[in-house]
Amino acid sequence: MGAATAFMDNIRMPSAPSAPSIVVTSARLTSVDVDMLVVPWFEGEEPSSLEGIDEATGGELARALGSKEFSSCPFELFVTPVAHSAWKAGRLAFIGGGAAAAFDTAVARKLATAAGLASRQRRVQRLGFVLRPGMAPASGDVDVAGFLQAIAEGLTLAEFSGSIYKTGAPAQGPAPHFTIVLLDLPDTSPESPTRLEAALSRGRILGECSNLARELANEPGNRLTPREFATRAAAVASGGGASVEILDERQIEELGMGLLTGVGRGSDEPPRLIVFRHEPPGAPARPVLGLVGKGITFDTGGISIKPADGMERMKDDMAGGAAVAAAMRAIALLGAPIRVIGIVPSAENMPGGGAVKPGDVLTSAEGKTVEVINTDAEGRLILGDGLWYARKLGATHLVDVATLTGAIVVALGKSASGLFGTPEWWVEVVRRVADRAGDRVWPMPLYDEYRDQLKSEIADISNTGGRPAGAITAALFLKEFSGGLPWVHLDVAGTAWAEEACPYLPKGPSGVAVRTLAELAFTANRWKQ
Ligand code: BES
Numbered sequence: 001m002g003a004a005t006a007f008m009d010n011i012r013m014p015s016a017p018s019a020p021s022i023v024v025t026s027a028r029l030t031s032v033d034v035d036m037l038v039v040p041w042f043e044g045e046e047p048s049s050l051e052g053i054d055e056a057t058g059g060e061l062a063r064a065l066g067s068k069e070f071s072s073c074p075f076e077l078f079v080t081p082v083a084h085s086a087w088k089a090g091r092l093a094f095i096g097g098g099a100a101a102a103f104d105t106a107v108a109r110k111l112a113t114a115a116g117l118a119s120r121q122r123r124v125q126r127l128g129f130v131l132r133p134g135m136a137p138a139s140g141d142v143d144v145a146g147f148l149q150a151i152a153e154g155l156t157l158a159e160f161s162g163s164i165y166k167t168g169a170p171a172q173g174p175a176p177h178f179t180i181v182l183l184d185l186p187d188t189s190p191e192s193p194t195r196l197e198a199a200l201s202r203g204r205i206l207g208e209c210s211n212l213a214r215e216l217a218n219e220p221g222n223r224l225t226p227r228e229f230a231t232r233a234a235a236v237a238s239g240g241g242a243s244v245e246i247l248d249e250r251q252i253e254e255l256g257m258g259l260l261t262g263v264g265r266g267s268d269e270p271p272r273l274i275v276f277r278h279e280p281p282g283a284p285a286r287p288v289l290g291l292v293g294k295g296i297t298f299d300t301g302g303i304s305i306k307p308a309d310g311m312e313r314m315k316d317d318m319a320g321g322a323a324v325a326a327a328m329r330a331i332a333l334l335g336a337p338i339r340v341i342g343i344v345p346s347a348e349n350m351p352g353g354g355a356v357k358p359g360d361v362l363t364s365a366e367g368k369t370v371e372v373i374n375t376d377a378e379g380r381l382i383l384g385d386g387l388w389y390a391r392k393l394g395a396t397h398l399v400d401v402a403t404l405t406g407a408i409v410v411a412l413g414k415s416a417s418g419l420f421g422t423p424e425w426w427v428e429v430v431r432r433v434a435d436r437a438g439d440r441v442w443p444m445p446l447y448d449e450y451r452d453q454l455k456s457e458i459a460d461i462s463n464t465g466g467r468p469a470g471a472i473t474a475a476l477f478l479k480e481f482s483g484g485l486p487w488v489h490l491d492v493a494g495t496a497w498a499e500e501a502c503p504y505l506p507k508g509p510s511g512v513a514v515r516t517l518a519e520l521a522f523t524a525n526r527w528k529q
């Protein structure tokens with residue numbers, strides 16, 4: 001078997017609609033037949049808060065709460081056998097949910113992932129997760145469908161495994177069969193079973209698509225070259241029903257994309273331009289959402305080469321592009337009502353004999369000239385041509401996603417992506433969607449004054465603005481290629497990869513922005529045109 005086939009085999013391709021490995025029930029807790037039943041437990045709750053639960057543990061819950069062996073701190077876990085013969089579950093697990101007043105879909109999603117990961121560690125085969133929407137602060141009707149979707153996403157995110165290249169026994173068991181138990185539903189809840197089913201399958205699809213993006217971001221640079229990335233990204237998106245076209249280095253040059261061509265020149269591996277389209281029959285002519293993702297399959301820095309320490313991490317420099325591919329799959333599977341175009345320019349940034357050199361001037365497809373001061377600022381170059389192409393294909397509203405700058409990691413750390421853009425209402429649309437999708441973003445300013453840092457002596461613009469405000473000048477470079485359209489840029493350099501494991505996110509690729517991009521395509525009725 002050739003190398004290419006070998007790793008195509010590694011992609012799990014969830015079929016559409018996805019396999020029903022999550023079921024939802026509102027049966028009594030006693031009758032839920034699972035190996036481990038996870039119950040979120042909130043601050044200040046007494047053993048008696050949930051009728052019959054302490055008896056089910058033979059008094060272990062009261063004992064553990066009394067002795068402080070278990071508190072309700074977020075993600076703390078207390079597992080105990082079921083000691084009551086009337087219960088079908090094998091074990092009960094209590095997971096700290098923090099303050100009930102803070103219980104929302106974002107917390108529910110994380111609790112579900114933490115529960116899923118913990119049960120894989122324990123090799124649980126059938127996992128029950130108890131959703132207690134009644135614990136959410138009641139402000140009108142509780143959005144049970146929203147909670148259900150978030151939990152399905154969370155449980156699915158726990159299925160990701162980053163260890164496909166380990167040949168020994170897996171450190172974790174396979175993903176269990178999930179049952180979500182709906183408990184203490186508020187009487188006012190207007191949810192119909194079909195709405196709940198739809199929420200469940202939506203969460204499942206969004207979780208699976210996030211995991212597909214994580215698999216791509218996890219692939220090493222030798223396996224995932226621009227050509228291979230294009231093939232696999234195309235398989236991901238077209239498997240969901242989106243149409244995909246891959247342009248080779250000749251076609252890229254014919255389009256005049258001097259920036260993408262320039263970055264690609266340092267490598268023996270030719271660049272690619274991946275073009276995704278979702279064109280539902282009967283969709284309006286506008287708006288057309290244009291998603292653009294950075295697809296650098298490895299970033300050595302080029303001639304402005306990076307230090308050796310930590311350079312291996314630069315295999316995930318295509319995480320933005322993977323997010324676009326996976327989001328296109330979700331958008332097609334879920335049937336977004338508008339046209340969506342996805343553009344992923346892909347190259348390997350290497351210091352080969354043909355590489356761009358500091359001081360070189362490149363001409364973008366749009367015609368603007370760029371002085372390359374630092375060849376390590378390659379992401380903005382390829383995205384410049386990518387944004388132009390999205391516009392050329394008719395995009396009316398733009399969002400780009402990129403592991404663009406170390407500076408955003410200095411500014412926001414690993415817990416939030418940088419949110420940039422214009423005009424304000426479009427930034428706000430994306431911010432709201434991201435919050436709901438569980439991708440934390442934080443707005444950054446684009447004041448005109450910063451633009452001066454990008455002045456070049458010799459060309460229209462320089463590709464770096466020096467150290468101050470490095471994430472902002474990178475964003476301002478991209479803005480030059482947005483053609484005045486509503487445009488948002490997400491800098492995910494700090495969020496695409498978890499350096500430290502936490503209860504709801506193992507070390508490795510996070511799948512950032514997939515759910516935001518996909519959900520955005522369902523909000524067009526709230527956009528200005
Ligand atoms: N891919 C990097 C940005 C990055 C840094 C991603 C750390 C993830 C973690 C990008 O291409 C880059 O090298 N940016 C330079 C820009 C500079 C030369 C103006 C940077 O941030 O140092």
Ligand code: MN
Pocket residue numbers: 299301349375376377378379
């Ligand atoms: Mn770089």
Ligand code: ZN
Pocket residue numbers: 296299317376378379403404
């Ligand atoms: Zn890069």
